[in-house]
Amino acid sequence: MTNLTQTQVRERIEKNLASRHRTEKLFRGLGIASIAFGVLAVVILFSDIIGKGSGAFMQASIQLEVHYDTEVLGIDQVDDESLTWANFSGVIRQALRERFPSVTGRSDKRELYTLVSSGAPFTLRDRLAENPELLGKSEVVWFAADDDVDTFIKSLKDSKEGFRGRTSDQKAGWIEQLLETGELKKRFNTIFFTNGDSREPEQAGIRAALMGSLFTLLVTLALSFPIGVAAAIYLEEYAPKNRWTDLIEVNINNLAAVPSIVFGLLGLAIFINFFELPRSAPLVGGLVLTLMTLPTIIISSRAALKAVPPSIREAAMGMGASRMQVVFHHVLPLAMPGMLTGAIIGMAQALGETAPLLMIGMVAFIVDVPGGVTDPATVLPVQIFLWADSPERAFVERTSAAIMVLLSVLILMNASAVMLRKKLERRW
Amino acid sequence: MQTPTLFALLLLLILVAYGTGFSRALSAARSRGGLRNLASLPSYHGLFAALWCGLPALLLLGAWLIFDDAIIRFMVMHSIADKPDTIAGQNLLYAQIQNLSAGHLIGEASPQLQSAAEHLNQLRSNANTLQAFLILVLAVGLGAFALLRFSPELRAREKVEKVLRVILITCACAAIFTTVGILFSVLFESLRFFQSVPVSEFLFGLHWSPQMALRADQVGSSGAFGAVPLFTGTLMVSAIAMLVAVPVGLMAAIYLAEYASKRVRNVAKPIIEILAGVPTVVYGFFAALTVAPFIRELATSVGLQASSESALAAGLVMGIMIIPFVSSLSDDVINAVPQSLRDGALGLGSTQSETVRKVVIPAALPGIVGGVLLAVSRAIGETMIVVMAAGLAANLTANPLESVTTVTVQIVTLLVGDQEFDSPKTLAAFALGLMLFISTLVLNFIALHVVKKYREQYD
Numbered sequence: 001m002t003n004l005t006q007t008q009v010r011e012r013i014e015k016n017l018a019s020r021h022r023t024e025k026l027f028r029g030l031g032i033a034s035i036a037f038g039v040l041a042v043v044i045l046f047s048d049i050i051g052k053g054s055g056a057f058m059q060a061s062i063q064l065e066v067h068y069d070t071e072v073l074g075i076d077q078v079d080d081e082s083l084t085w086a087n088f089s090g091v092i093r094q095a096l097r098e099r100f101p102s103v104t105g106r107s108d109k110r111e112l113y114t115l116v117s118s119g120a121p122f123t124l125r126d127r128l129a130e131n132p133e134l135l136g137k138s139e140v141v142w143f144a145a146d147d148d149v150d151t152f153i154k155s156l157k158d159s160k161e162g163f164r165g166r167t168s169d170q171k172a173g174w175i176e177q178l179l180e181t182g183e184l185k186k187r188f189n190t191i192f193f194t195n196g197d198s199r200e201p202e203q204a205g206i207r208a209a210l211m212g213s214l215f216t217l218l219v220t221l222a223l224s225f226p227i228g229v230a231a232a233i234y235l236e237e238y239a240p241k242n243r244w245t246d247l248i249e250v251n252i253n254n255l256a257a258v259p260s261i262v263f264g265l266l267g268l269a270i271f272i273n274f275f276e277l278p279r280s281a282p283l284v285g286g287l288v289l290t291l292m293t294l295p296t297i298i299i300s301s302r303a304a305l306k307a308v309p310p311s312i313r314e315a316a317m318g319m320g321a322s323r324m325q326v327v328f329h330h331v332l333p334l335a336m337p338g339m340l341t342g343a344i345i346g347m348a349q350a351l352g353e354t355a356p357l358l359m360i361g362m363v364a365f366i367v368d369v370p371g372g373v374t375d376p377a378t379v380l381p382v383q384i385f386l387w388a389d390s391p392e393r394a395f396v397e398r399t400s401a402a403i404m405v406l407l408s409v410l411i412l413m414n415a416s417a418v419m420l421r422k423k424l425e426r427r428w
Numbered sequence: 429m430q431t432p433t434l435f436a437l438l439l440l441l442i443l444v445a446y447g448t449g450f451s452r453a454l455s456a457a458r459s460r461g462g463l464r465n466l467a468s469l470p471s472y473h474g475l476f477a478a479l480w481c482g483l484p485a486l487l488l489l490g491a492w493l494i495f496d497d498a499i500i501r502f503m504v505m506h507s508i509a510d511k512p513d514t515i516a517g518q519n520l521l522y523a524q525i526q527n528l529s530a531g532h533l534i535g536e537a538s539p540q541l542q543s544a545a546e547h548l549n550q551l552r553s554n555a556n557t558l559q560a561f562l563i564l565v566l567a568v569g570l571g572a573f574a575l576l577r578f579s580p581e582l583r584a585r586e587k588v589e590k591v592l593r594v595i596l597i598t599c600a601c602a603a604i605f606t607t608v609g610i611l612f613s614v615l616f617e618s619l620r621f622f623q624s625v626p627v628s629e630f631l632f633g634l635h636w637s638p639q640m641a642l643r644a645d646q647v648g649s650s651g652a653f654g655a656v657p658l659f660t661g662t663l664m665v666s667a668i669a670m671l672v673a674v675p676v677g678l679m680a681a682i683y684l685a686e687y688a689s690k691r692v693r694n695v696a697k698p699i700i701e702i703l704a705g706v707p708t709v710v711y712g713f714f715a716a717l718t719v720a721p722f723i724r725e726l727a728t729s730v731g732l733q734a735s736s737e738s739a740l741a742a743g744l745v746m747g748i749m750i751i752p753f754v755s756s757l758s759d760d761v762i763n764a765v766p767q768s769l770r771d772g773a774l775g776l777g778s779t780q781s782e783t784v785r786k787v788v789i790p791a792a793l794p795g796i797v798g799g800v801l802l803a804v805s806r807a808i809g810e811t812m813i814v815v816m817a818a819g820l821a822a823n824l825t826a827n828p829l830e831s832v833t834t835v836t837v838q839i840v841t842l843l844v845g846d847q848e849f850d851s852p853k854t855l856a857a858f859a860l861g862l863m864l865f866i867s868t869l870v871l872n873f874i875a876l877h878v879v880k881k882y883r884e885q886y887d
Contacts, residue, residue, distance in 0.1 A: 024781045028683070028780075031683025033679070034675070035683055037751075038751055042699055042700070049710070231599040231600040250876075257806070257868065259864060261864070263610070268613075322585065355836070358844050359843050381707050
C-alpha cells in the first residue's frame with residue numbers, strides 16, 4: 001500500500017467503482033423485486049378468489065307456472081302434517097311437462113326433471129305453508145336451477161360451447177330455449193345467504209356457518225378479553241420480579257408461537273374426552289380459540305398498559321388512591337382503546353382459524369342453523385375447507401364466494417381496529 | 429331448574445346483594461354525618477356483599493357442571509349388576525342407557541336397561557333440584573352473612589381488593605394452566621401409544637400406514653407407525669417455504685428499511701402485511717386449486733412428471749404466507765441497528781449495499797436468525813395448506829413434485845372422523861402432536877432467547 005502513489009490509488013478505486021455500482025444496482029433491484037413479488041402475490045391471490053367466486057352471487061333460476069293441484073299433491077287442506085306428505089315434486093314435474101309438451105319418452109322426461117334443483121319441492125312447500133289460499137290455484141314461481149345448468153350457462157360467456165359436464169345435447173337445447181324466452185335467468189343468489197350446508201351446490205348456503213362463527217367468537221370474546229386483560233394488569237402492575245413471574249412470561253411468549261393444531265389436541269383430550277362437553281359445539285370451539293388467542297390479547301394489553309405514562313399513576317397515588325383504584329379508575333380507562341384494538345385483532349385471528357376446530361368435530365356435515373352455543377355447528381373457515389373438498393364444479397364457485405365473505409369480514413375487523421387506534425389512542 | 433335460568437337468578441341475587449350493601453353503607457354514612465365516617469366507600473361495601481354472595485356460588489356451579497355427568501354415570505353404572513368388563517363395552521352400555529332415557533332408542537330394550545334408564549332420569553332430576561337448591565341457599569346465605577357483618581368500621585375495600593388480586597393472579601396463571609394442559613393431554617395419550625408401539629419404531633421406522641384392521645386375523649392388521657416419512661415430508665415442505673420466504677422477506681425488509689421513501693414504505697408495508705391476515709384455509713384453497721394445477725402443467729410442459737398434489741405447491745404457498753412474518757421481524761431488528769453504524773460505513777466510502785451487507789446485516793444477524801427460527805416453527809406447525817395441497821400418501825421421497833405428507837396432515841386425518849381412544853391409530857395422532865409440540869417449543873425457546881439477548885446489546 002505504501003508504495004502506491006495517489007493517482008495509482010485513484011485508478012484502482014475507479015476501476016472498481018463500476019462493478020461496485022453494478023452490485024449496488026443489482027442489490028436494489030433485488031429489493032424491488034422482493035417487494036413486487038409480495039405485492040404480486042396479494043394481487044394474484046385476491047383476483048383469483050374474486051374471479052372464481054363472484055359468479056356465485058348469481059344463480060341460474062327457472063321460471064315455471066305451477067298448479068297447486070290437490071290431486072297431484074294428494075292433500076285437500078294445508079296443515080303441518082299434509083305439508084310433509086304432499087307430493088310437491090309431482091307438481092313441479094307436471095309444470096315441466098306442460099312447459100315442454102313435446103317430451104314424451106321415459107328417460108327424456110327423467111332428464112327434463114333434472115333441470116330444476118332437487119331442493120325445489122321445499123321452495124314450493126314453504127310457499128304453500130305461507131300462503132295456504134294458493135291450494136288449487138296456479139302461480140308463477142322462480143326455482144333454483146340444478147347446479148349442472150348453473151355451471152353450464154355461466155360457462156357460456158367464456159366459450160361458445162360452454163362447459164357441458166353431465167349436460168346432454170338435448171338438455172342444452174332446452175336450456176337455450178328457456179334462455180331465449182327469459183324463463184331461465186341468473187338472479188341474485190339469496191339461497192347462499194339464507195341456507196345451511198347442503199350436498200347440492202345450488203341449495204348450499206353459509207348462514208349456518210356464519211351463525212356458528214358468531215357463537216364461537218362470542219364465547220371466545222367473553223372469555224379471552226376479561227381473562228387477558230386481568231392477566232395483563234397483574235403482570236404489568238402487580239407482579240413482583242421473581243421466578244414465578246418469569247415463568248408466566250416465558251409461557252405466554254411460547255404459547256403465542258405454539259401451532260394452532262396443538263390447541264385442537266388439547267381441546268379434544270381435555271374438553272371433549274375428560275369433561276365430556278358436547279362435540280362440534282361452538283362452546284368447545286370458543287374455549288379452544290380462547291386459549292389460542294389469550295397470548296395475543298395479553299401481549300397487546302400489556303403494551304397498552306405500558307403506554308400509559310407513570311405520571312398518571314403517581315398523581316393518583318398522591319391523591320391517596322389505593323393501588324387497585326389507580327389501576328381500575330385511571331390506568332385501565334386510558335389503556336382501553338389499545339386493549340380493544342388488540343382484542344379485535346385477536347378475534348380476527350380466531351375467526352380465520354380452522355385446524356383446531358377440525359379436531360373437536362366442528363367438521364361434521366351440519367345442515368341446521370345453530371341456535372345456541374351447545375348446538376352442533378360449523379364455522380366459516382371449516383365450511384370453506386369442506387366445500388373445497390367437494391367434487392362438484394359449482395362448489396368451487398361457492399367456496400370462493402364464502403372466502404370472499406370471510407375476507408370481507410376480516411378486512412372490516414382489521415380496518416375498524418386501525419380506525420379505533422387512530423381515533424382513540426392518545427400520544428403522551 | 430335449567431342452568432341458564434339458575435345463572436340469571438344468581439346474577440340477580442348478586443345485584444341485589446350489591447344494592448343492599450351499597451344502600452346500607454349510604455344510610456349509615458348519612459346518620460353519622462357524611463361518607464368520611466365510613467372506613468370504606470359504599471361501592472366497596474356493595475362489592476363486598478356481592479362477592480360473598482356470588483363467588484362461592486359461581487364456583488360451585490362451575491364445579492357442578494364439570495363433575496355432575498361423571499358422578500351420575502358412576503352411580504348408574506354402579507347400580508347395574510352384570511356390566512361388561514372392557515371400557516368400550518361399558519361406554520356402549522352407558523350410551524344405550526342415555527339414548528333410552530332421552531327416548532330415542534330404536535328397538536327393544538331389556539328390562540335391566542329400562543330400569544337403568546329410569547334410574548338415570550331419576551338421578552338427573554334429583555341432581556337438578558339439588559343443584560338449584562344448594563346454589564341458591566349458598567348465595568343467599570353467604571350474601572346475608574356478608575350483609576350482617578356490615579359495620580361502618582368494616583374495611584371492605586381491603587377485603588375486596590384482596591379477592592380481586594387473587595382473581596388477577598389466577599387469570600395470569602391461565603398461560604401456565606394451558607401449557608400444563610397441553611403437556612398432559614399430549615403426553616398422557618402418547619404414553620399409551622408407546623405402550624403398543626415402541627418408541628424406536630415410531631421415531632426410526634420407514635413405513636407409515638396407520639390403518640387398523642377390523643378383525644384380528646385380517647391381512648396387514650397391525651398397521652405401521654414409522655414416522656420418518658412424515659418427518660421428511662414436513663422438512664421438505666418447510667424447507668421449500670423457507671427458500672421462498674427468507675430471501676423475499678429479508679430483501680423486502682432491507683429495501684423498506686434502507687432504500688424506500690416514506691411514501692413507498694407506507695403503501696408497500698401494509699400491502700405485504702395483508703398476506704399475514706389471510707386465513708390459512710384460503711391459502712390452502714389457493715394452493716390446491718390454482719398453484720398445484722399450474723405447477724403440474726408447467727412440469728408437464730418441460731417433460732417432468734408432477735403429481736396433482738405436490739410438496740412444491742404447498743411449500744410455495746406456505747412461503748408466501750410466511751413472507752410478512754419474516755419481513756416484519758427483520759424490519760424491526762434492522763431498524764434497531766443504530767444509525768451511527770451506518771453513518772460510519774458510509775463515511776468510509778462504502779456504497780449503500782455494502783453498508784447493508786457488511787455492517788447492518790451482521791449487526792442485525794442474531795435478530796434475523798431468531799425471526800427465521802420462529803418462521804420455521806410456524807412452517808412446521810402449519811396445517812391447513814398442507815392438508816389441502818400436499819397429499820395424504822406417506823412417501824419417502826426427495827422429489828418436490830411428488831406428493832408428500834406431513835405431521836400435521838396425519839394428525840388431522842387420524843382425528844377427523846371416528847376416534848377410538850383405545851386404538852393406536854387415534855393415539856398416534858397424539859404422539860405426533862407431542863413431537864410437534866416439542867420441536868416447536870425448542871425452536872421458539874432458542875429463537876426468543878436469541879432475540880432477547882440481541883436486544884439487550886444496543887439498548
